[in-house]
Amino acid sequence: VLACYLRLIRAGFRRYATYRQAVIAGLATNVVFGFMRCAVLLTVFAGSASVAGYDTSRTVSFVWIGQGLIAVVLIWGNADFGQRVCSGDIGIDLLPPIDLQAALLAEDLGRAGFALVSRFSVPLLIGSMFFDLTLPASALRWAAFGLSVLLAVLVSFAIRFLLNLVAFWLLDWRGLLSVHAVVAGVLAGLAIPIAFFPGWAQAVIWATPFPTMLQAPIDVAIGRGPAGPLLAIQLAWAVLLLATGRLVLARAVRTLVIQGG
Amino acid sequence: VGERVAIYRSLMVASVRSQLAYPTSFALQCLAQALVQLEDMVVVLVLFSRISAMGGFTLPEVLLIYSLAGISFGLTDMLVGSLDKVGTALTVLGYVLGHLGDLLDARAGPVSVFSGWLLRLMAFVMPGAFVAYYPALAILGKPDPLGLPAILPYCPPLVAVLAAGVAALIWRAGLRHYVGTGS
Numbered sequence: 124v125l126a127c128y129l130r131l132i133r134a135g136f137r138r139y140a141t142y143r144q145a146v147i148a149g150l151a152t153n154v155v156f157g158f159m160r161c162a163v164l165l166t167v168f169a170g171s172a173s174v175a176g177y178d179t180s181r182t183v184s185f186v187w188i189g190q191g192l193i194a195v196v197l198i199w200g201n202a203d204f205g206q207r208v209c210s211g212d213i214g215i216d217l218l219p220p221i222d223l224q225a226a227l228l229a230e231d232l233g234r235a236g237f238a239l240v241s242r243f244s245v246p247l248l249i250g251s252m253f254f255d256l257t258l259p260a261s262a263l264r265w266a267a268f269g270l271s272v273l274l275a276v277l278v279s280f281a282i283r284f285l286l287n288l289v290a291f292w293l294l295d296w297r298g299l300l301s302v303h304a305v306v307a308g309v310l311a312g313l314a315i316p317i318a319f320f321p322g323w324a325q326a327v328i329w330a331t332p333f334p335t336m337l338q339a340p341i342d343v344a345i346g347r348g349p350a351g352p353l354l355a356i357q358l359a360w361a362v363l364l365l366a367t368g369r370l371v372l373a374r375a376v377r378t379l380v381i382q383g384g
Numbered sequence: 385v386g387e388r389v390a391i392y393r394s395l396m397v398a399s400v401r402s403q404l405a406y407p408t409s410f411a412l413q414c415l416a417q418a419l420v421q422l423e424d425m426v427v428v429l430v431l432f433s434r435i436s437a438m439g440g441f442t443l444p445e446v447l448l449i450y451s452l453a454g455i456s457f458g459l460t461d462m463l464v465g466s467l468d469k470v471g472t473a474l475t476v477l478g479y480v481l482g483h484l485g486d487l488l489d490a491r492a493g494p495v496s497v498f499s500g501w502l503l504r505l506m507a508f509v510m511p512g513a514f515v516a517y518y519p520a521l522a523i524l525g526k527p528d529p530l531g532l533p534a535i536l537p538y539c540p541p542l543v544a545v546l547a548a549g550v551a552a553l554i555w556r557a558g559l560r561h562y563v564g565t566g567s
Contacts, residue, residue, distance in 0.1 A: 166438045167431060174434050295405075298412025305419040314427045319434060 127221060128229040135233025146241050149194055153246050157190040161254065164315065175318040176347060184257045184345045185316050187250030189337055194242035195235050195272065196279040196336045198311055199304040205287035205296055217376065224368055228280055235276045257345045264343070267350040271340040274357035279336045281364030282307075288368070291375035312338030318347075332360040421454055449520040 161183050167174050168182070177185065192198075204227060207213045216223055250256055259265045286303055289296045308314060310333035317328050317338050328334055335357040343350045403410050428450060432443045441449070519540055521527075 163431075163438075167435050293406075293408060295409040298406075298409035298416065301416035302412050302419065305416050305423060309423050309426065314423075315430060319430055321430075321433065 131229035132233040135230035136237045139234045139237045150245050153190045154249050160186045180255050180257045181345045183254040185341055188341045188344050191243035191246040194238040196275050200283050200300050205290035208290040231280045268344045271343040274361050275336045275340050277361040281368050284368045288371050288375050311336045335360045
């Protein structure tokens with residue numbers, strides 16, 4: 124059974140490796156926006172050496188690691204699975220004797236793996252050519268960052284899985300995906316560091332799972348505080364959201380009616 | 385002409401009807417659009433809670449640039465539709481351009497490496513600056529902090545015609561190269 128999931132991981136990796144033009148277009152966008160976000164955020168440092176615990180080096184690192192992680196955690200979501208629900212293809216997915224959620228997760232891990240070597244590494248490399256980035260200082264920090272990215276992918280998958288499950292109830296669930304895409308970016312810490320927000324807003328944002336997808340791995344990488352608590356929050360959200368996904372899937376399958384054709 | 389207007393009218397009605405077929409989704413799409421506008425403003429406000437001016441622009445001035453961009457894209461989307469993705473990208477470009485003046489203050493360090501080409505890219509290759517930045521300068525009667533010619537704030541209509549011309553050419557080239565899959 125394990126070999127089956129390993130093959131699904133590899134299939135996910137290879138599936139996304141096929142679209143080279145999409146990778147190049149995505150990279151170009153991520154890199155151009157990286158420069159623009161640096162330009163905007165650096166204006167904050169007009170007169171001061173550090174803002175909310177960020178110096179200029181940590182701020183540009185925040186931008187470039189964030190730009191690299193966009194594709195790894197698919198911060199704006201995707202609709203692949205929901206479309207299979209709408210088209211009825213989901214019936215085929217439910218037939219094989221493997222767990223649907225685990226199978227989709229395996230494929231998504233493969234996808235994230237490819238994104239890591241293509242969409243994450245290049246912006247980071249370009250960013251480090253133009254700026255003085257703050258990156259993990261020790262092998263242990265790098266390992267913690269790797270674990271943090273893995274947990275971020277798990278949380279991101281769990282949220283996307285839940286959103287797409289809504290397609291079982293709503294025939295057109297894209298409105299929900301749009302709202303998520305808008306909200307997730309800012310709450311995950313894509314626009315500005317969450318530490319720039321007023322204290323009360325920070326508390327609200329950290330009470331949602333969104334920062335665990337982006338801000339948490341970035342904080343682990345640039346060394347804002349110890350990695351342990353951040354990893355613990357990520358793990359808690361990953362377990363909670365994956366478990367919720369299982370429950371909702373079980374209910375969703377009971378509502379499912381597939382017409383022959 | 386009347387016949388063509390009728391065709392466009394029925395196309396618009398069909399588009400609205402198809403969106404209204406799923407009311408929940410339609411309401412959520414509307415909410416998402418409103419949130420997009422709100423979100424950018426929140427980012428500007430949060431940044432200004434840490435600083436008092438950005439590239440020579442105060443908070444009300446940045447909000448003017450931002451709202452001009454928002455109104456432009458809203459109107460464009462309503463009139464010619466379905467360009468929302470282009471619109472969003474350009475809104476961001478226009479917004480960022482409002483802050484680029486800061487890069488010219490001979491900032492020490494690596495930023496100066498890209499300020500020159502990035503600036504030219506934004507102002508002239510992708511004409512985002514003409515959507516909101518230059519109109520805002522014209523309204524405010526403010527000299528261009530980037531030190532570009534004083535006539536530019538009055539050029540947006542000309543640029544709009546040029547951009548529409550380029551878009552029409554690309555559309556025609558696309559049509560010529562189009563091969564249907566014949567599904």
